[in-house]
Amino acid sequence: MKIEEVIKATTPMSLPKKIILNIMYTQNVIGESFSEIAKAHDLSPEQYNVLRILRGQKGKPANMCVIQERMIAKTSNTTRLVDKLLLKELVTREVCPDNRRKMEVAITQKGLDLLKILDPVVDNHEAKFCNNLTEKEQELLNELLEKYRNV
Amino acid sequence: MKIEEVIKATTPMSLPKKIILNIMYTQNVIGESFSEIAKAHDLSPEQYNVLRILRGQKGKPANMCVIQERMIAKTSNTTRLVDKLLLKELVTREVCPDNRRKMEVAITQKGLDLLKILDPVVDNHEAKFCNNLTEKEQELLNELLEKYRNV
């Protein structure tokens, strides 16, 4: 469906407006699809995101500001996200011995196991949207998005 | 900046994953930029969205479900969005005489005036991101996004 039909526009729109709406709406479609996946395992998308970042640390714990800077939505409240993950025993949180201002957050085995289960589901979710595009088109889309974003 | 640098990825990612993260992150960048614009006029992005939909009605009032289906984020709570706009006297809300289950929401002159002020700012915001792309590339990006989304 074209974006004009999605929002049932009555008058023609400029190309820049169509692109913006298309990106906003596409993100929404992706986000809702991913929400379902995460929710089925009692995670919010942002909680999943934190777990993924912690696994990327390969054993090393991450402190709060490291997590924050690696998140997609930079304005999330990391403290409360980690609180929720703690309750589910998917992460640990300890004061950093070298610098007591910092916290060391690490993923637990239970957290790693959960990610392992989710991996193929997430891969499939990511691949699903690319089904209609050739490899060449995928590369092009990726390049255009980066060019577009870097104002 | 490439998306790998944005999220400071340590290991290489698949193209489908890069595209998804790129769309999510780009939406975030656009959204935060637009939030500032809306906020400067005491509107949330979704409140602006409702006003824009109501103006598109060209005088005809819209009922709640019409507003809902034209919004980008379909899960917003339209009742409470309209509540906020009512308080600012940017819209009116009345029971529909033909069907008392429905509400008729219409934009006021004050609302139209506000949109008029915002129009050039929003146009500029939309155009800004396209600056790096040729007309041809813009068309291509738009087409690829629609192809991508329609799973």
Add this chain to the structure above:
DNA sequence: CTACAATATTTGTATGTACAAATGTAGTGT
């Protein structure tokens, strides 16, 4: 006409987000 399903909207509740202020710790200059 009555009971029941369908439609349109509102409300309640839990959760998430945005942002400012507060807290606690570390580094720096005097």
Add this chain to the structure above:
DNA sequence: ACACTACATTTGTACATACAAATATTGTAG
């Protein structure tokens, strides 16, 4: 040592979102 600034995180508050349940109205089958 002292005051001061910078840093890292947490907390408070208002607002937004997700989703189920409640309310009110209309349409419909028997």
